[in-house]
Amino acid sequence: MDPSASMSTIFDGSRARMRQLHRGKLTVVEGPNKGSEILIESQRVVIGRADFCDITLNDKSVSNQHVEVMATDEGYILKDLESRNGIYLGQARVREVVLHPGIEFKLGRSKLRFDPLDETIDIELSDADRFGDAIGMSISMREIFAHLERLSTTDISVLVTGETGTGKEVVAKGIHDRSTRASCQFVVVDCGAIPKELVESTLFGHEKGAFTGADESRVGLFEYGSGGTIFLDEIGELDISMQPSLLRVLESKTITRVGGQERLPIDVRIVAATNRDLRSRVAEGEFREDLYYRLAGAQVHLPPLRQRADDIGILASEFLANIATQRDKNIRLGQDALRSLKNYSWPGNIRELKNVVERAGFLAVGEVLSRTDLVFDGQMSVGDALRLENVASDASNAKDVNVDEPFKDGKQKVIDAFELAYLSQLIEINNNNISRAAQQAGITRYHLRELLKRHGIAPKR
Numbered sequence: 001m002d003p004s005a006s007m008s009t010i011f012d013g014s015r016a017r018m019r020q021l022h023r024g025k026l027t028v029v030e031g032p033n034k035g036s037e038i039l040i041e042s043q044r045v046v047i048g049r050a051d052f053c054d055i056t057l058n059d060k061s062v063s064n065q066h067v068e069v070m071a072t073d074e075g076y077i078l079k080d081l082e083s084r085n086g087i088y089l090g091q092a093r094v095r096e097v098v099l100h101p102g103i104e105f106k107l108g109r110s111k112l113r114f115d116p117l118d119e120t121i122d123i124e125l126s127d128a129d130r131f132g133d134a135i136g137m138s139i140s141m142r143e144i145f146a147h148l149e150r151l152s153t154t155d156i157s158v159l160v161t162g163e164t165g166t167g168k169e170v171v172a173k174g175i176h177d178r179s180t181r182a183s184c185q186f187v188v189v190d191c192g193a194i195p196k197e198l199v200e201s202t203l204f205g206h207e208k209g210a211f212t213g214a215d216e217s218r219v220g221l222f223e224y225g226s227g228g229t230i231f232l233d234e235i236g237e238l239d240i241s242m243q244p245s246l247l248r249v250l251e252s253k254t255i256t257r258v259g260g261q262e263r264l265p266i267d268v269r270i271v272a273a274t275n276r277d278l279r280s281r282v283a284e285g286e287f288r289e290d291l292y293y294r295l296a297g298a299q300v301h302l303p304p305l306r307q308r309a310d311d312i313g314i315l316a317s318e319f320l321a322n323i324a325t326q327r328d329k330n331i332r333l334g335q336d337a338l339r340s341l342k343n344y345s346w347p348g349n350i351r352e353l354k355n356v357v358e359r360a361g362f363l364a365v366g367e368v369l370s371r372t373d374l375v376f377d378g379q380m381s382v383g384d385a386l387r388l389e390n391v392a393s394d395a396s397n398a399k400d401v402n403v404d405e406p407f408k409d410g411k412q413k414v415i416d417a418f419e420l421a422y423l424s425q426l427i428e429i430n431n432n433n434i435s436r437a438a439q440q441a442g443i444t445r446y447h448l449r450e451l452l453k454r455h456g457i458a459p460k461r
Contacts, residue, residue, distance in 0.1 A: 006071040006116075007043075019123040019143055024069075024076055024099070024116050031110030032058045041121060043071045044301075046081070047107065050283055052292065061085055061108030064283035074098065076114065078105060081280075132174025134167050135318055138310040140303055151298055152178035157250075159235075159295050160273040162302030165349030165442075168273035169233060171300065175271055176229040184228030187221050190435075192237030193445075199242045201258045204249065210259025222255050226266045235295065236276035240286060247291045270295065305346040305353060312341050315350060316357045320369070323361030326429070331361050333369050340371040348442055355442030362422075420455045427452070432459035 008020045024040035026047075038055050045054040050064040057066075063083035070077045076099040080086055086093045088106040097105070099114040106112075126145035129137040136142065151158055152175050160168045169188065176186045194202050201210070205220030222230060232238075238246070249255050250270065254263040272295045281287035305312065316333055324331040333341075337360075346352055360373040430437040438448040452459065 006076045007073050008120075017125055017127075019125055019139060020120040021071055021123055022116060023119045023121060024071075024114060026055070026069075027113045027115065028057070029104065029111050029113050030106075031108070033110065039117075040069060040071070040076070043123075045069050046279065048081075048083075048283075050279075052279055052282060052289060057107070057110050059108045059110045062110060063108075065277075065279055066107050069099070075100075076116075078114075083107070129314065131171070132177055133170045134174055135315055136308060136311040137314055138308045140308055141311060144300060144302070147300060148175060149178070151175060151300070154298075155179075155269050157270040157272070157295055157297040158300060159278070159298070160271065160300045160302065161278075162273075162275065163304045163349055164275045165351030166302040166304060167350050168275075168302060169231065171302065172229070172231045172233075172271040172273060176231075176269075179229070179269065181228050181269055185225040186229050186231065187225035188231045188233060189221055190233050192234040196239050196242065199239070200245055203246070204255040204257055205260075206258035207260040210257070214259065217257070220255065220257065222249065222266050222268060223257075223264060225268055227268070229269045229271055232270065232272040232295075234274060235272040236274035236278055236281055236287065240288065243288045243291050247288060247294060250291075250294050305349045309342050312353065313338055315353055316341055319354050319357040320361050323358055327362070330367050331364060331369065332367065333357075334371075336371045337369045337374060340374055340376075344376055351439060352442050354440065358440070362425075416455075419451065420457075423448075423451055423455055423457055427457060427459055434459060 006022050006024065008022070021041070021043060026038045026040065028034050028036045028038075042054070046065055046068050047053060047055040047057065047062075048065040048067075049057060049059060049062045053065060063081070063085070065081045066083040066085075067087055068079050068081055070079065077096060078087065078099050079096045080094070085108050087095070087097070089097065089103070097103075101116055102113065104111055104113045123143055124146040125139065125142040126149060127142075128145055128149075129135065129142070131145040131148050134141075134145070136145070148171065158172075158175060160171050162168055173186055176182060189203065200206075201214075201218070201220065203220050203222055205218050205223055206214050208214060208217045249266070252263075253267070254265050256263050278287055278292050278296075282289045282292050313333070316338070320331055320333055341353070341356075348355070356374055356376065357369075359375060360369050364373050426437050426441055430440060434445050434448060438445040441448060443451075
């Protein structure tokens with residue numbers, strides 16, 4: 001095998017059907033675990049002192065999570081996870097290095113040697129380029145889709161991780177829709193949005209008189225969603241004081257309403273998501289280790305969009321097709337626009353891509369989007385600048401234009417008019433759902449509410 005590579009792909013005709021992971025071996029040559037041999041048999045392994053690591057070293061000078069070893073097409077990469085004592089190659093401290101055969105590195109008082117093995121593990125790739133509403137034709141996404149297809153047929157708890165905007169809720173909904181629970185409720189719980197004092201009553205319900213303002217008994221989300229799937233979004237934001245109650249419910253499969261005595265059975269599948277590293281939160285004492293293990297029966301990590309540029313074209317075309325339907329107009333992506341999309345770093349990931357493409361699609365004059373129609377990172381596009389110039393030209397003939405007012409004020413009126421039209425349509429097409437509207441616009445719910453308030457738009461209830 002090529003010792004510089006850890007991943008390879010098998011093609012059937014023009015389409016990849018299998019990915020292979022070349023096994024590696026780590027041997028502890030110095031330290032408390034001297035003589036131990038550890039096989040690398042997954043794409044990412046974490047090495048540290050904590051029990052929840054994939055590889056545990058009994059070395060007090062090693063951090064709870066010290067390093068990770070990641071298999072890539074370029075080879076195995078060793079990366080420091082902000083450890084206390086770092087990684088040393090000889091006398092040099094390094095943050096990241098590609099492992100070559102026989103390389104030795106030091107973690108605390110332990111020294112390890114890496115050796116590639118002439119053995120492989122086959123990793124299945126899905127034949128599909130989508131899973132529910134999640135879309136991707138890249139090798140990495142088809143590998144994830146194959147994993148999700150298998151998970152959907154089970155009832156195991158799933159932890160979905162990834163940066164903000166990578167599509168964690170979309171994947172969770174896809175798991176639900178492919179499962180035997182599809183005919184029941186899919187309940188979304190935003191753990192970061194529930195006030196601490198209301199978490200238990202929101203999740204588990206309350207009885208009449210349980211606290212001030214509890215004028216009637218109320219069913220909690222777990223009881224409401226019994227038979228279906230509970231999606232615990234941003235689980236890393238759940239206050240640690242509330243975590244024992246959640247763990248107790250997951251273990252006993254029963255809930256007790258706040259102020260009540262009766263234990264009520266529930267039947268739910270849990271899918272949780274976070275953009276945080278929960279293992280680091282465990283190491284810091286901010287997240288319970290036992291709850292982490294309960295949630296992470298299986299794990300799915302969604303890569304950032306910048307690492308799957310092959311998917312940008314298919315994603316953008318999908319978003320643009322939806323806008324074309326709404327506008328009843330044929331709109332397609334030009335090659336210069338596609339190049340611009342692929343060259344951008346996408347800090348907001350798929351959510352930001354969707355916002356950029358939909359905004360351009362709604363405002364485009366022609367049928368082919370060009371790079372001048374695209375707005376990145378909140379900047380005004382060339383196309384928008386030209387359109388504003390045309391608006392100003394048209395406005396110069398209007399009787400109500402005050403040519404004595406400052407240019408800045410005149411321009412703000414044009415922007416205000418755009419915001420009013422955009423927000424009105426945004427709220428309407430999302431059926432007055434603030435969360436969905438904010439997600440489509442690529443802004444926070446708080447920011448959206450402030451904009452709506454500024455323009456006097458009150459969503460209907």
